Amino acid sequence: MVFDWFRRQFNQPESLTEAPSEAAPEASEPTGEADRTPVEPPTEQQPAEAEAAPASPPAPTPTINPDYLAWAKAAYQNLKQQDHPAAVEEDPGAVSDDLAATVEPTTDDTAVTTSAPQTIAEATPELEPEPAAPAEPPSFFDLAASEREARLEQLTAEAIAEPEPEPKPQPPAIAEPSAPQGLTFDDDFVWSSEVLAAQGRRPEEISIEEIDWLSSLRRGLDKTRRSLVNQLKSAVGQGPLSADAVETIEALLLQADVGVEATDRILTQLQAKLRQEALPPEQAIAYLKQLLQQLLDQPLETSGRYILAPEKGRLNVWLVCGVNGVGKTTTIGKLAHLATKSGYRCLIAAADTFRAAAVEQVKVWGDRSEVDVIANPGQNTDPAAVVFDAIAAAQARGTELLLVDTAGRLQNKKNLMDELAKVRRIIDRKAPDAIVESLLVLDATQGQNGLRQAQVFAEAAQLSGVALTKLDSTAKGGVALAIAQDLQLPIRFLGAGERIQDLRPFSSYEFIQALLDG
Numbered sequence: 001m002v003f004d005w006f007r008r009q010f011n012q013p014e015s016l017t018e019a020p021s022e023a024a025p026e027a028s029e030p031t032g033e034a035d036r037t038p039v040e041p042p043t044e045q046q047p048a049e050a051e052a053a054p055a056s057p058p059a060p061t062p063t064i065n066p067d068y069l070a071w072a073k074a075a076y077q078n079l080k081q082q083d084h085p086a087a088v089e090e091d092p093g094a095v096s097d098d099l100a101a102t103v104e105p106t107t108d109d110t111a112v113t114t115s116a117p118q119t120i121a122e123a124t125p126e127l128e129p130e131p132a133a134p135a136e137p138p139s140f141f142d143l144a145a146s147e148r149e150a151r152l153e154q155l156t157a158e159a160i161a162e163p164e165p166e167p168k169p170q171p172p173a174i175a176e177p178s179a180p181q182g183l184t185f186d187d188d189f190v191w192s193s194e195v196l197a198a199q200g201r202r203p204e205e206i207s208i209e210e211i212d213w214l215s216s217l218r219r220g221l222d223k224t225r226r227s228l229v230n231q232l233k234s235a236v237g238q239g240p241l242s243a244d245a246v247e248t249i250e251a252l253l254l255q256a257d258v259g260v261e262a263t264d265r266i267l268t269q270l271q272a273k274l275r276q277e278a279l280p281p282e283q284a285i286a287y288l289k290q291l292l293q294q295l296l297d298q299p300l301e302t303s304g305r306y307i308l309a310p311e312k313g314r315l316n317v318w319l320v321c322g323v324n325g326v327g328k329t330t331t332i333g334k335l336a337h338l339a340t341k342s343g344y345r346c347l348i349a350a351a352d353t354f355r356a357a358a359v360e361q362v363k364v365w366g367d368r369s370e371v372d373v374i375a376n377p378g379q380n381t382d383p384a385a386v387v388f389d390a391i392a393a394a395q396a397r398g399t400e401l402l403l404v405d406t407a408g409r410l411q412n413k414k415n416l417m418d419e420l421a422k423v424r425r426i427i428d429r430k431a432p433d434a435i436v437e438s439l440l441v442l443d444a445t446q447g448q449n450g451l452r453q454a455q456v457f458a459e460a461a462q463l464s465g466v467a468l469t470k471l472d473s474t475a476k477g478g479v480a481l482a483i484a485q486d487l488q489l490p491i492r493f494l495g496a497g498e499r500i501q502d503l504r505p506f507s508s509y510e511f512i513q514a515l516l517d518g
């Protein structure tokens, strides 16, 4: 069975492009459905409708939940078994104390990098969380960190002491640079597991790549999260927001690149709720998360599709545009990789013909992702001619996803418009039945500048979505909210690293958890 990385589940295409159902599954009763929303999906709510908010407060962020911990342990055991089946088969009932050596309590989010254990402690669903006994009221971030620490300590304590195991040889270093970093039961693993479990996933279904991706996303947003969570926590939770609190939250959101419009909307909605109901800080933050998620989901709802995935058995053409340097070529390579991994027949058209180097770069990514690249030799060839040839090739080969690298220069909006319009005309004429998407690649580190680029491209091309890159570097992440609010464009993919697997379909739930889950 092939895992569809666009749809985030094993291939069952017919039920997948619909909006998530009203009632998401309970985390403790996973259904295997890869819902795009967490256990309690928020409902859309405009400022004027805030009065009509559900009476019950939103579910608190799942920071301590023994079921999630059991889930994480089961997932870890399963992955470990896939990694070293022989070791697990040799001693299936073993409870290893090297988990204790591997899982060291940490107060920061640094991954523990000790050697991978051969076996792990068995999952114990009856686990009780250790009660925290802080001497003085801790900050929200400290509390979340100490909760995680307590859980990890608990795991350590549970590992039954056994004689020192024979030192076993380390698994060989993974030669392929794109391979996941290895399996470690650390804070990132537990957090990523919680996020997957909350979306109804089963521990036996997940892969190390999914954990690896969520960990990268979370680490990428580390800095922003740390500065946001602590200060937000101290600004909310004392009834309606004071003028100072409004100012503080406003400044925090603007500094995180959320943009003026989205910040105004969020503040209005938050204030309306806090006037209606005095929420304690953690619940106020949980409510804020819902608001942010709604904001990100709105363009997805408007588009009618929560998931952008190629339709099987048809030609899907995805035009990929963006200015030079934002990660356009890399994104095309990563999308091609996702497509082939997910069982789609894929082809790339090197239609950014302005620079010869751009064509060469696309070819490198084509080699990496094992996808053919259609290009015209020579510099400054007609991009529309490349697209024409690529469609002919795609039709001859039964290609399902044709990724088109388009012009990246912005110097002359008219040229850009003409070029993109011409490419579009060729597609409409030569492949009238194709499903065409127009994706804009934006560099998240460029903040509001990216937004201005998006405005120009939105005028030149009929954009249908955004791929947001470089969330692992200095990006603050909030620009995702500005894109959704100001441009009403759905974010379709996130890039958080330079490796081929560092791009995944966007999930508003995962993104907001990575941004705000202390």
Ligand SMILES: Nc1nc2c(ncn2[C@@H]2O[C@H](COP(=O)(O)OP(=O)(O)OP(=O)(O)O)[C@@H](O)[C@H]2O)c(=O)[nH]1
Binding pocket: 322, 323, 324, 325, 326, 327, 328, 329, 330, 331, 358, 361, 408, 469, 470, 471, 472, 473, 495, 496, 497, 498, 502
């Ligand atoms: N850290 C990080 N770097 C990225 C990411 N995506 C792309 N890059 C890097 O950004 C740089 C530019 O990426 P390209 O894919 O060449 O960008 P482009 O938009 O095609 O730009 P041109 O090659 O100039 O046309 C490269 O060094 C990439 O490795 C990402 O998600 N994270």
